[in-house]
Amino acid sequence: MSENRLIKLDRRELLKVGSVGLLGVGLTACSPAEVTREPIHFDSFISILPDNKIEVVVPDVELGQGVFTTLAKIVADELGADWDSVEARIAQGSAEFANPLKGYQATGRSQAVQGFYTPLRTAGAAVRSILIQAAANIWSVASTDCSVQNSYVICNQDGRILRFSELAEDASSLALPESPDLKPQSEFKLIGHTTKRLDTPAKCRGSAEYTIDVQLPGMLSELIHAGHSRYCKTTRIHRCGRGKILSGSKGDLDFESNRA
Numbered sequence: 001m002s003e004n005r006l007i008k009l010d011r012r013e014l015l016k017v018g019s020v021g022l023l024g025v026g027l028t029a030c031s032p033a034e035v036t037r038e039p040i041h042f043d044s045f046i047s048i049l050p051d052n053k054i055e056v057v058v059p060d061v062e063l064g065q066g067v068f069t070t071l072a073k074i075v076a077d078e079l080g081a082d083w084d085s086v087e088a089r090i091a092q093g094s095a096e097f098a099n100p101l102k103g104y105q106a107t108g109r110s111q112a113v114q115g116f117y118t119p120l121r122t123a124g125a126a127v128r129s130i131l132i133q134a135a136a137n138i139w140s141v142a143s144t145d146c147s148v149q150n151s152y153v154i155c156n157q158d159g160r161i162l163r164f165s166e167l168a169e170d171a172s173s174l175a176l177p178e179s180p181d182l183k184p185q186s187e188f189k190l191i192g193h194t195t196k197r198l199d200t201p202a203k204c205r206g207s208a209e210y211t212i213d214v215q216l217p218g219m220l221s222e223l224i225h226a227g228h229s230r231y232c233k234t235t236r237i238h239r240c241g242r243g244k245i246l247s248g249s250k251g252d253l254d255f256e257s258n259r260a
Contacts, residue, residue, distance in 0.1 A: 039055070053087055054081045059099070066197060071116055081150070127171070130171040134174060141155060
């Protein structure tokens with residue numbers, strides 16, 4: 001099925017697994033024939049990248065409230081991921097990302113964590129369980145003899161380790177359990193603990209993309225003309241030039257109380 005090979009760890013990687021008692025410049029491990037070369041998508045929320053980074057799809061919009069970090073932490077903690085290797089991206093509009101408390105996909109009412117806490121923990125725990133099972137199959141040991149730490153699966157019998165990215169392809173062929181075992185609160189390393197925010201670096205560098213930055217082929221921009229009070233209704237809009245609201249405009253649309 002696979003062959004033993006020497007995994008070389010740099011100092012940072014060695015420190016990640018050092019608490020398990022694995023010392024030395026190299027560790028003997030049994031690994032799949034090839035490391036994942038393409039991202040492996042396990043469900044709507046979790047993907048494992050070839051460089052062992054974890055991508056978490058966040059169903060709510062980051063508006064400064066920290067939801068990118070908070071919801072990603074829930075997944076990462078249950079998964080057993082290294083927080084420094086976790087990346088978050090916003091979900092597309094889809095019914096599968098509907099907030100269970102709302103019944104639809106939307107950000108607001110302080111319901112992000114309330115609605116997604118259990119679904120995201122379950123998603124993380126389910127992927128963790130099949131990564132462990134994939135490693136156990138390779139090592140010919142029981143899954144109960146394996147554990148996870150900082151994006152590695154570890155054989156508790158002899159200290160062998162495998163990166164999540166090395167197991168992703170094998171794990172993706174296994175069925176995700178519907179009711180995986182969740183970690184007890186005493187084992188939380190991220191949930192309830194202070195960590196760096198995932199959205200801060202891009203905002204500080206100026207590389208964060210906002211809605212106003214999005215440009216798509218054939219995309220039109222909209223300008224809303226609203227009444228000055230709740231009960232106002234727009235009855236007329238002043239036009240200039242040949243019947244156009246503004247130069248280059250394509251027309252206008254009527255809504256119940258506004259015009260665009």
